[in-house]
Amino acid sequence: MFKKLLDKAFLKSLWVYHANTGACNGCDIEVINVLTPYYDAERFGIKLVGSPRHADVLLVSGPVTRQVAPALRRLYEAVPSPKLVFAIGSCPSGGGLWFDSYATLGGLNKVIPVDFYIPGCPPRPEAILYGVAVALGLASKKVAPIISSQVHPEKILQKIEQGEMTHVQK
């Protein structure tokens, strides 16, 4: 019941605080794009606020540099519960190009718990809006792990027996 109430409360309006943790500004520009009249996230009650203490949602871009990590932890604690954390871009999702650099911690989930990942370098504004829609339960996620395999020796033998394959050398 509490969860239902929470969902309802969240649906009313999300106030977001945007934190740049060493991003190249590509993702920041796309986040701002989402708030322009063209995509108009404010019609869902999404509003950019100037202080983490007023926010429900933390939008984080950037690979979390060493310098910013303690500040980010403080920032996360300053957001009142219940809170959602969005990782915007490839940098916070998996570390991006700097996943093993000495200067970054390589991904947001190594510093604070993340609820939703929106990969892309940078993600399109549509992709960010779609991510918000997934988080609010308006859409379902489209990606799933893909595991595929080529023919294996046993399969090849099987194929020869069935006459589908003409030549094999082991």
Next chain:
Amino acid sequence: MFKSKIKEVILCFKAGRVTAPFPLGPEPNPPQDGYRGKIAVDVEKCIGCGGCANVCPPRSIKITDTDHTRILEYFLSRCTYCGRCAEVCPEGAVTMTREYQLATNDLNDLYIRSEIYMGTCGRCGRCFKPKTILDRMMVTGFQPGDLS
């Protein structure tokens, strides 16, 4: 000053409604040709040469060899959608799709794994890339349909 405000209001109303109904409606700008979205890997075309893993800037492609099999793992959480893997792939096994709605709550969703059947060295037992396409066919066999 008052006049300029009125002018502004008229200008704003002239523009009409610009907000796209997305995400509840259709997307306003579908990706064009040449858009680089999520990569797609065709396991049947791949020869396991490792070229894609070699050029990937964030090294999101990992290669492990076991026995007769070379396992290529694509960790797309840190993919930067640069398209280099698709560019170098000699067989055209990697392609960039137009899929960009990749939001997820679990990073394991952005994982592609393909297992490639390879030739193995008779002495050390390591996987190797057959020298020519013909050699590869000798190893994996070829279907009559391939040559038509």
